[in-house]
Amino acid sequence: MEQTKKLLIIGFVWPEPNSSAAGGRMMQLISIFAENGFKITFASPALDSDFMVDLSEFGVEKKSIELNSASFDDFVVELNPDVVLFDRFMIEEQFGWRVSENCPKAIRLLDTEDLHCLRTVRQKAFKENRVFELRDLLSEEVAKREIASILRCDLSFIISEYEMQILKEIFKIDSSLLHYLPFLVDEMSDEDLQKLPLFEDRQNFVFIGNFLHEPNWNTVQYLKETIWTLIKKDFPEAVLEVYGAYPSQKVLQLHQPKNGFFIMGRAEDANEVVKKARIVLAPIRFGAGLKGKLLEAMQCGTPSVTTTIGSEAMHDHLPWNGFITDDILEFAKQAVALYHDKNLWLKSQKNGIAIVNECYQKANYSDQLINVVNALLDDLENHRLHNFMGSLLQHHALKSTKYMAKWIEAKNKN
Template identity: 25%
Template sequence: MYKTLKLRFRNWKLKKKLTKQNVLFFEEDLVFKPVNVLLIDEIIPEFNKDSGSRRLSEIIKLLLKNDVGVFLLADKKLYRYNSDYINFYKKLGVIVYEPKIYKGKLLTKEDFIKLISPQLNYAWLHRPKVFKRFSNFIKSSNSKTQVIYDMCDFHYVRLLREYEQNKNEETKIEAERNLISEIESCKAADIIFAITDEDKQKVLEHYDNKDKIKVISNVHQPNEKSSSFNEFSKRSNILFIGNFRHKPNIDAVIYLHEKIMPIIWKSHPEIIVDVVGSYPTDNVKTLHSDNFKIHGFVDDVSSYFNSSRIFFAPLRYGAGIKGKIGQSLEYNLPLVTTDVGAEGFDFGNYSEVLIANNAQELAEKVITLYFDQSLWNSVSDYSKTILEPFSLESIETTLLGTIN
């Protein structure tokens, strides 16, 4: 009861503020196309901070390119509804929901959905909680709207793998709870987007409807090697990148610092690790030292990719495609990772030199790749081949085969 009253009060204050500032909503600002998609995520996608957001931003660009009307909404409380990214998407041509005054009242997210629902062909709901919150409301607003459940990754699998690491019974219970919720969402959806073929196969073990499940993965375009590409001898350091709101990244960095680097430093104390990523937690920040540097969020990461000797992602649990792996390959930067990190990628004959699953073997593969120039060059040149399934053209074909 108290929380409800508190929320109403905050919304009342927001309405008063917007009225005073004359922040008004006009229906004529809604521009519809022959095909229209509403995309809802937990946040306005922060394309330069996490892999899931980057994927959504590339999908939005592909939809706009093909003359699809795109509407964007974040599942945030109205009084917290602000983002540095709203204007970015508006400049692209996306109609982004923002709290405004409409006919003397505060325009809510639900009001916005009702206004656009008669013209809405698809509702793309990203992540399980968003699907659960909005799917029924959207269907009740327009039963003809096709509701898409974008899994992002199979959360059940990620949590089950976490349980296998920490043996925490609460994690196992959470995994089982997520499985029930995710399968219920699969049944309710008109279309399901998995992010890898592996995730699709795992879903099919619990929900056997393969025709409903499509794979829309990350978009990765390899950068052509130019005169600015630093050769092997001009590079140093190990690079890790990850958003630290994502628990597998926290675990990977601690594992790297506590278990793997001591092995590497024993014979090569000069090697430095650069850890880049938004929202570093306190237990990550405390790892900072002269040879294990925690940099936090970096807007333009290209300088790190262009100067590092190798990329390293010792992920012990997770699910779906790992954007950090694709990003490293975009920059033709050789990498070492685990089976979990490599999921969704085909490393071909290089799998044996790039993948390991315990601290000793990971350390050995890092050392080999770090000092073997011939191997480094071969892996770097092969990056483009690994990324072929993730090209704009490949993802666009799948996307337009569904959104039509």
């Protein structure tokens, strides 16, 4: 009888699928591994939150762990996982060397969420009012850490085809270390579409996003200070509702009901909020990865207006479910047109459903994921033999994160 395979996920935070796209993606990964018979333990050094998912409802064991503590070594030795999944490169830096030393035969997977270095460099270019260039990545400190983490792992999940291209062409990462894995959702049928609220039953513009994520805060500022004025000029009765988890005082101060600009705070049910809206506005100026809010809009049958950064790698050249533009006058014009033109709105809605079904089908990617993990389990030694740069980075002379952690651990004991 085949023994049940054990998966250890080490999370940057506890999953909050209703707060962020990252939380939703983590639950998608958990469901795929669970459906394929893995026994899952989810460990994190993060504090519990009021909005974290109850992992036990999904058959997942929850374990709190400490940073810079040998107690993790004892825990991971006892668990003896077959596969370890690190949630973002910062977690691999903290725990990767401990997994490598204590469970050398465990497959080490990295879920990048998005390329942090790409987001960081774009943000810097934006704040310095200059054009982002790909070569900027090569001098970015975060890039050196993130690429080192990818090389140390046996396989990294990459959410965006554009980021796959960057890793292969700019950083020269071998394809065998990368696995394309977008957001994964169920197919939408005509019946699903008929259950969605009608054009006439929807009202208002909406933006939704976790405010711990800097691109979201910047987008709301941009909406308030620039785009909303243009929309109100053409459409004086327009209302925008801004939803998002963890709004700061700076965000709350933008609340201006007299101007139709409402800061609503956390959405109890993001799906319901987006379904009731007529248009999603997302003038995102920097960032990386895929935008969960825009996929969610498509699933809710809600057209969107966004930027090239917002739509990047999201629709595989299929027609967008609304409009893509970086011109603020055009953005406002298209937002108002889409709001009022039912035929244009319905056409955009259908475009969104087509993108969901073509680009994000869970059925198309889940088997591939499990197959590649099983292939690693069967041939890990040979796979690592061909990853010389990874083994070089595992060498003791380059393990700065390990010795920093040991120094902090010793310091904490005194």
